Amino acid sequence: DAGVIQSPRHEVTEMGQEVTLRCKPISGHNSLFWYRQTMMRGLELLIYFNNNVPIDDSGMPEDRFSAKMPNASFSTLKIQPSEPRDSAVYFCASSLELIDSYEQYFGPGTRLTVT
């Protein structure tokens, strides 16, 4: 299995631009998560989907952030307009939700720099 795939791995953009991060979960997994990691706040859950449906988006910082999962093999996280404080590493993770197991598998992350 290729694991969770994220693209791009690095993104540098100017303030005000739209940024789209992409994720392909592990085949067969039914839950997908977007996290953000910064030095100050550590790892924070932004949103997660189960069976392509957003279940909890309480971690999404503001309306500039949006996420979609049009099918079981693809998700996007969009920031519009981007701001310097959005600079962070964004991770996507997936899991197979079973009765007694919720082990999450992480992608390599996208390092976003907003200047």
Add this chain to the structure above:
Amino acid sequence: KQEVTQIPAALSVPEGENLVLNCSFTDSAIYNLQWFRQDPGKGLTSLLLIQSSQREQTSGRLNASLDKSSGRSTLYIAASQPGDSATYLCAVSTGAQKLVFGQGTRLTINP
């Protein structure tokens, strides 16, 4: 609100030593606890997952314990090697797969 604390923030030990990393959480109502490893510039690798009904899990030289009542978990690494150098993160599941992470312990194993 669940809070996860990891102590120490950084640890440096000589190769071959056994060591313990600590994780504490404020709300004992957890579904499971997961230990991850993160190498610089990389994603997270899951090491061990302990269900709330379990007391410990073992994988190779790693052993993780869970004491829900006291809100504590430990990760024991036996016979440490330079390749074990990384940041170790503890995360608790508060339900519906929501993970709350600690800030991590940065571990350095000196040859």
